Amino acid sequence: MQDQSRERTKKLWETDNYWLALLRDIIVAFLVVAVILSIVYWYSGSESPLVAVQSGSMVPHINIGDVVYNRGLNRVSVVTYNDGKATDYQRFGDYGDVIIYRPNGERVTPIIHRAMYWVNAGDRLPNNQTAAHAGFITKGDHNQDYDQPLLYGGSPFIEPVKPEWIIGVAQQPAIPWIGNLRLALDTVISPLITISQEYKSFSISSLSDGFALSSLNALRGCGGFLAASKLASTPF
Numbered sequence: 001m002q003d004q005s006r007e008r009t010k011k012l013w014e015t016d017n018y019w020l021a022l023l024r025d026i027i028v029a030f031l032v033v034a035v036i037l038s039i040v041y042w043y044s045g046s047e048s049p050l051v052a053v054q055s056g057s058m059v060p061h062i063n064i065g066d067v068v069y070n071r072g073l074n075r076v077s078v079v080t081y082n083d084g085k086a087t088d089y090q091r092f093g094d095y096g097d098v099i100i101y102r103p104n105g106e107r108v109t110p111i112i113h114r115a116m117y118w119v120n121a122g123d124r125l126p127n128n129q130t131a132a133h134a135g136f137i138t139k140g141d142h143n144q145d146y147d148q149p150l151l152y153g154g155s156p157f158i159e160p161v162k163p164e165w166i167i168g169v170a171q172q173p174a175i176p177w178i179g180n181l182r183l184a185l186d187t188v189i190s191p192l193i194t195i196s197q198e199y200k201s202f203s204i205s206s207l208s209d210g211f212a213l214s215s216l217n218a219l220r221g222c223g224g225f226l227a228a229s230k231l232a233s234t235p236f
Contacts, residue, residue, distance in 0.1 A: 045072030046168035051100060051112065052179030057140030058112060061093035062170075065180035068112065070100050070168030078136065078169055082117040091172055094141060098170040101138070103151070103158050105165040112170065113138040113147055119160050125149055135160025 015021055040049050053066045062068060079087075084095035092098050092114075100112045115136045123131045126146040138147045138161055145151075151158045 043075070044070065044168065045075035046070050047072075048100070048110075048167055051110075052182040053112065053174070054179075054183055057142050058092070058098070058114075059142045061141050062098070062112070062174050063176065065177050065183065066174035067179045067182075068098075068100075068174050069171045071171055072168050073163055073166055076169050078115050078163075078166070080115045080117045080136065092141075092170065092174070099136070099138065099161070100167040100170060101136075101161045101165045102167065103147075103165075104156065105162065110167055111138070111147065111151070113140045113143075115161075116146065125160070131160050133160065133162065135162045135165075137161075 013024065015024070049069060049071075051068050051070065053062055053064055053068060056064055078099060079089050079091075079097050081094070081096035084090060084097070089095065094114065097115050098112060099115050100110050102108065102110050116139050117137050118134070119125070119131045119137055120134045121131055125131055125148050126137065127149060129149060139145070140147075147158050148160055149157045
């Protein structure tokens with residue numbers, strides 16, 4: 001039985017038949033991609049290792065159309081701007097790490113911004129209100145204001161970023177232009193997938209929710225992920 005299996009396998013690898021050779025090549029390509037993706041996901045430790053940046057709130061250090069690789073907090077830690085300035089630790093052209101996080105921990109478009117400093121419960125937020133819990137205060141490099149608490153104009157109120165809300169820490173360098181392919185895909189495909197409201201409005205935005213990012217500013221363009229004035233990104 002084993003000899004027969006080996007013989008079939010040998011014939012498949014040595015075949016001159018066009019269709020069998022094509023099938024063999026597809027299987028090999030699939031296995032290679034699967035192995036590479038497995039390694040990428042394992043090394044990253046993030047639910048979304050690659051993200052395509054969609055808006056300009058991190059310009060000039062991260063631009064629209066860039067692809068950014070990130071690693072989870074089970075692999076790396078977060079260095080804030082304040083701590084980075086004290087130790088000369090820089091990432092993406094400035095002090096501290098750039099993080100990808102879900103605002104208020106909700107399954108909405110994530111945000112890719114710089115971690116500026118840490119606050120404890122009861123500390124003052126940038127607008128002088130009191131922090132309800134400990135977390136990171138974040139800001140887009142191109143934005144004048146901090147995300148907390150008024151990134152969306154105060155509705156909803158953006159809380160300090162808890163570690164469990166962080167998808168990953170961005171890793172240098174950003175890869176330019178490639179993300180435009182991913183962004184264009186949503187623009188073309190999303191209208192085709194969207195179903196009418198009575199059929200639950202199932203759209204590509206919900207399918208790719210795990211990858212999308214944001215940096216509010218030139219937003220609301222990737223199949224329903226974008227919104228108003230300071231974010232940046234999308235699934236890859």
